[in-house]
Amino acid sequence: MIDTPYLAVDVDRLDRNIDAVATQARTSGLDLRPHTKTHKCAQIARRQLDAGAVGLTVATIGEAEMFAAALTSSRTDSAPVDLFIAYPLWVTATKGDRLQALAQQTRLRLAVDSVVGAQQLAAGLGGSEVEVVVEVDSGQHRTGVAPDDAGVVATAAADAGLQVVGVFTFPGHGYGPGDARRRAAEQEIEALSAAAQRLRDNGFDPIVRSGGSTPTIEFSGSGVLTEIRPGVYPFNDAQQWELGSCTADDIALTAVATVVHRSGTRIVTDAGSKILGADRPPWVSGFGRLLDAPDAVVTSLSEHHAVIEYPAGHPVTSIPDPGATVHMVPNHVCTAVNLVDELIVPRDDGSAARWPVVARGANS
């Protein structure tokens, strides 16, 4: 008996999700380099690699360090872990030292999105052997250069002594309703195609053209992309459910919660924003969803309370009373997992494994 609230993983669904995307990538001739910021968990990264992933994506140096340590120690062969830090780091002296140490332990790929950033990175690396790719803005307007500027950044990086192998983008604006997914995927292909051409114009061979997110995977097989980096797909979440990029049956992680209060058609559970995360894009229906009652709406979250309203048509006798257990689906699984030290993985015999979230909080 584990005290609620906690995050539980359905390992059968997890494995099915990992296999499905691995197969999809293989069929489309794409390298799969899953983003591990979603799970931060060595047991899941290992499953992704065993299913055919060419390497892993991380967001921070700290995540890279944790995965390098966790996977090196659990490997049965001697190939170094292959990691891509998909972030335009500003490399201070200490971050440079950490990258140099990582470059010894792993096969390392890094990102640049400006001339100054590339020069700073090269200085920090002090000649360590790494590959770099140029980040391109495909329409999210976050980091990344305009596709037409990719050649300038690549040239500056090469002049600073870095080995440029291609371009990458993140079509984060595909997280939206309607045909946002399809449009973002089109812009992704266009931006990578244009940026790759600018690299060729400047004498580079852009062998890496990396993109892809869980909502845009299905549109990635155009021949332009060589690699996809989806993160959320092992678990899925309420956002993906509402976007239509998964169904309820594909959701492999839930917050197991206890009902602590009921007033008519309103219940309150003990899973709040400190376990579900507070993410709430304007286009989702609530602050998460109930896996077993898709018509119920999570109308508000406090730190340790989720307030849930059942609609008028819902059978009153099936609204759970205090003491009942419910399974809540976070809106954004990546921020939920980052709130716990371990994931609970129930086994068929009624016991449960505990998988450490080894890179939890590794923000820098």
Next chain:
Amino acid sequence: MIDTPYLAVDVDRLDRNIDAVATQARTSGLDLRPHTKTHKCAQIARRQLDAGAVGLTVATIGEAEMFAAALTSSRTDSAPVDLFIAYPLWVTATKGDRLQALAQQTRLRLAVDSVVGAQQLAAGLGGSEVEVVVEVDSGQHRTGVAPDDAGVVATAAADAGLQVVGVFTFPGHGYGPGDARRRAAEQEIEALSAAAQRLRDNGFDPIVRSGGSTPTIEFSGSGVLTEIRPGVYPFNDAQQWELGSCTADDIALTAVATVVHRSGTRIVTDAGSKILGADRPPWVSGFGRLLDAPDAVVTSLSEHHAVIEYPAGHPVTSIPDPGATVHMVPNHVCTAVNLVDELIVPRDDGSAARWPVVARGANS
């Protein structure tokens, strides 16, 4: 040199905030029982107790366990720690065992908000000596009974063997623009007054009438309340800043971040939702604020990116370039602190203390 992003505490501002509310409570004749979910940090709880707090408020059994351990071991006298778990727990067998252990170590007060919950609590406690207070809904419509039902719950609790000492509420709907703060404070007083009367009607002496939140503190001195439980005031945050319950000079915690990208008047920093939290009530101006540039707007947060737009009138030369350090104020400090293992506390000599967030993630 600490790698960004990290959460930094300005200890002078922290001490000033702690003293100000302690003085305000003392002047108004109110007991101060700060909610420690905000900081989850023994060093700060100790400062609050030293400034005159009568005890601490926590949200979960896990938080109570962590504070009981951390404060007992650091105490120079032998008085037990005085803890109130301000949450209508649904007490399973394991939670009952944990509460019994806590009742041995601490002076413990618990909450009930239903007849079944009170009976369940009494069964789990197995006769351990604790006080209970009845939670009342003062308008937030989360947990708590209607004031008129407080007598029924108190009677059920007493019948089950619990020692009822009063009533409490949380005016969470005071987190809103306009006169929401004042109106919520009025409703709080009204609800506690009515509920206390229902207890008296049923033969109880409601010596505890506890309420109060950081936004409603200033309206608490009416004679109805005996105790306030503000949480955010040691640090403050962007929500409190925008509500007008603090000024920029009162903000004692920031996320120290590095600018990693600039495109004209748009910058991107390395502090995203995994260090600032994703809380964004509809009435705030963005996903956090910049302490030193209140006119800049945090237009979006990803997990490791904050996108910040400077307005047309802002001097272009004072917009920070890549590599610059900025201080970001989270919208909701309680969820930001819960994302890190330690708070960085810079000292005058250029070194820094590290204060562990001992109750981080203690959700159950």
